[in-house]
Amino acid sequence: MSTESKTPVVSLENAEVYFEDSSSIFNLFSEPDTVHAVDGVSLDIHENEVIALVGESGCGKTTLGKTAIGIQRPTGGSVRYRGQDIWDAKDGTGQVDIPYKTIRRSLQIIHQDPGSSLNPNRKVIKSLSEPLKKWQTDLTREDRRARLLGMLERVEMTPPEDYAERYPHQLSGGEKQRVALIRALVMNPDLVLADEAISALDVSLRIEMMNLMHELQDMVNTSFLFISHDLSNARYVTEKVGGRIGIMYLGELVEIGPAEQIITDPRHPYTKALRWATPDLRPGDPDRRPDVEELPIKTIDIPDPVNPPTGCRFHTRCPEAREACKQEQSPPELIQIDHASEHEAACFREYDNHQYWNSPDDESNENSRQRHTADD
Ligand SMILES: Nc1ncnc2c1ncn2[C@@H]1O[C@H](COP(=O)(O)OP(=O)(O)OP(=O)(O)O)[C@@H](O)[C@H]1O
Numbered sequence: 344m345s346t347e348s349k350t351p352v353v354s355l356e357n358a359e360v361y362f363e364d365s366s367s368i369f370n371l372f373s374e375p376d377t378v379h380a381v382d383g384v385s386l387d388i389h390e391n392e393v394i395a396l397v398g399e400s401g402c403g404k405t406t407l408g409k410t411a412i413g414i415q416r417p418t419g420g421s422v423r424y425r426g427q428d429i430w431d432a433k434d435g436t437g438q439v440d441i442p443y444k445t446i447r448r449s450l451q452i453i454h455q456d457p458g459s460s461l462n463p464n465r466k467v468i469k470s471l472s473e474p475l476k477k478w479q480t481d482l483t484r485e486d487r488r489a490r491l492l493g494m495l496e497r498v499e500m501t502p503p504e505d506y507a508e509r510y511p512h513q514l515s516g517g518e519k520q521r522v523a524l525i526r527a528l529v530m531n532p533d534l535v536l537a538d539e540a541i542s543a544l545d546v547s548l549r550i551e552m553m554n555l556m557h558e559l560q561d562m563v564n565t566s567f568l569f570i571s572h573d574l575s576n577a578r579y580v581t582e583k584v585g586g587r588i589g590i591m592y593l594g595e596l597v598e599i600g601p602a603e604q605i606i607t608d609p610r611h612p613y614t615k616a617l618r619w620a621t622p623d624l625r626p627g628d629p630d631r632r633p634d635v636e637e638l639p640i641k642t643i644d645i646p647d648p649v650n651p652p653t654g655c656r657f658h659t660r661c662p663e664a665r666e667a668c669k670q671e672q673s674p675p676e677l678i679q680i681d682h683a684s685e686h687e688a689a690c691f692r693e694y695d696n697h698q699y700w701n702s703p704d705d706e707s708n709e710n711s712r713q714r715h716t717a718d719d
Pocket residue numbers: 362363364378379380398399400401402403404405406407572648
């Protein structure tokens with residue numbers, strides 16, 4: 344797969360999504376809190392590319408994914424579809440070369456809960472025909488039916504005539520997810536956001552579903568933005584197809600690169616911790632019981648996205664942190680690890696002459712390491 348030169352399908356530039364959160368009772372009489380859900384993320388998604396976003400709960404994966412497909416408006420920065428600013432197209436402002444209707448059709452989503460995208464009172468064939476009717480007005484009823492039966496067969500829901508006549512409650516979780524996948528793909532999209540689309544399935548079905556995504560991706564030339572909290576699934580879905588894994592931490596993209604390099608040569612201390620926390624990816628003896636003292640992280644507490652730490656946001660948990668990491672005015676930017684690859688990490692340790700190298704150890708390091716061990 345070549346990702347060179349062509350305009351990306353979707354391009355995020357310095358994208359920022361801040362939410363005003365007034366849900367806390369402490370906020371009844373004061374200004375609402377501002378949640379920094381996505382903060383300054385730049386990412387190009389190329390044609391036919393698979394990218395998996397990984398990170399802990401609440402780090403902004405879903406918000407970033409929704410921003411990429413134009414269903415979440417960024418509060419700062421821009422998001423473009425083939426060079427067209429999506430929100431200019433939607434609002435009818437600025438230059439509009441690609442109408443919003445085309446963008447909407449081209450960027451699709453599959454939810455974690457497939458039931459939510461299927462009407463419980465509609466048979467499978469009716470749910471699937473609807474988008475086709477809307478977007479492919481030249482197809483006759485027979486053409487539509489033939490195409491949909493073909494796709495049901497393709498995802499091994501056979502005999503397709505039988506599945507076509509079923510209601511959602513007559514399908515298993517895996518079958519519903521396949522129907523949701525077909526529903527997204529019949530639009531002939533350029534990018535599909537699969538938001539934890541397989542996490543509710545059991546392990547063997549997960550693998551089947553990921554294989555199916557690969558097959559269908561090949562068939563329809565669609566890019567996938569796959570969201571997961573599991574590095575192992577992210578590897579499975581990207582590695583075979585030469586895709587990339589992006590690691591998110593507290594609203595920021597802290598490392599991104601070819602799947603193999605992220606797994607075998609992680610550079611950001613947070614990526615190393617994630618790999619350590621994924622038993623089948625942990626280096627060394629996989630049967631060894633992990634020891635708390637080995638945990639390459641100072642504390643399991645995730646900082647509040649309303650008030651993220653200064654400097655590098657990971658410094659409160661990072662075993663490599665030095666004073667410079669918290670004193671810097673801005674967080675580290677993603678920089679290329681080597682010229683030959685697309686591997687980038689946002690860590691001061693990757694900057695050759697950064698003051699990090701002459702900076703004393705972060706004073707809180709030793710204390711919090713001891714506290715964590717004692718707590719556990
Ligand atoms: N509509 C909203 N209003 C206020 N805060 C929000 C809203 N949507 C998300 N958030 C907050 O933004 C942050 C990022 O949420 P997001 O759902 O994008 O994270 P995530 O990494 O996808 O998490 P998960 O894996 O649990 O789904 C969280 O702190 C979340 O509480």
